[in-house]
Amino acid sequence: MKSDTELESWRLQWQSQPQVPIDLIRKVERQTGNMRLYRLGEIFVTVFIGGGTILGALITRNPEVALLAVGTVIAIVMAWRFSLKHTRGLWAPSADTTAAYLDLSVRRGRWKIADARYDSIQSVLLTIFVCVVDYRIIVSYGKWSRFADAWWLWIFCGALSLVLLFVFEGRRNKAKTELEYLSKLQAELGEIPSRP
């Protein structure tokens, strides 16, 4: 009978439900989705920003534009190195247990904090670098002759740097709060997995 089969199916699913609480599974799934989007963003920046500056240098043959391309590529390479190193082992839990899911969440939390700190430093340095090189490019085309001519560029550079610092510091603080909560939960539940 259909209804009995249905109830029996539910009973089997219910009694064999995953040991890991659903909220933790969903959280880890959401984080994995965000990490994939983040990685796509990294690829986008590499191809379009990195590729764009290289193309610009080849087309214009302007040494300042070449400098911009070199600096951008170095920054991208360093960012990839950081990203690949710190996301190793963060894509999936090591086991289908609460301990493993919690451990993954805690390690991802540590990565978010390190990533926010790295991003804040790199983005500010890159902003300053790009503004200085842009100034030199415009000077090379004869538009400006004095440092003070580009006053709006320096104001923009300063303001953007402050905004970026604020944004990434906010991200770092949020990640710290979440990490504290997860670490406390991990300790309370005694769910520290033994790591080889």
Add this chain to the structure above:
Amino acid sequence: MFERATFKAVIDERFRELMALHGPALGRLAGSYTRTLGDRDDLFQEIALAIWQALPRFRGECSERTFIFRIAHNRAIAHIAQRRPPAVSPDETELPDPGPTPESGLSNLQQKMHLQEAIGRLPLAYRQVVTLTLEDMSYAEIAEVLGISESNVGARMTRGRQMLKQMLEGTK
């Protein structure tokens, strides 16, 4: 004093046996009353403590399983009453979209999670009956655990099943 120590040892041993036997079911029950890992674990600890405290008073007036589940449900209700209603964020008002229809390749794990989430969203009266039925309890046992009539159990189960089916099929 020796008899008291022996009695305590017997109770402790029986408690360990009962938790080994019914622990997973109690964990599932605790999960159906809570939304987060922390809350689930708190409730499970409260249930275990309540069972351990009540065990010396058990005189066989019902089955051990009925006795344990009655305590578990009473503790769960008290747990809910003590907590603030959980804030439901906008993205939690519906079940997560399972993607393709259930017949067309939803993974085993996703199906189990979907069912667990749907049961968690049933109104309490129906959730109690549905979870106990899925734990292989008869209507008579459920009636004893919840302190209601068997016909009431049947009515709640019918309505609970309808709601559960609608949620799982995504119909209104």
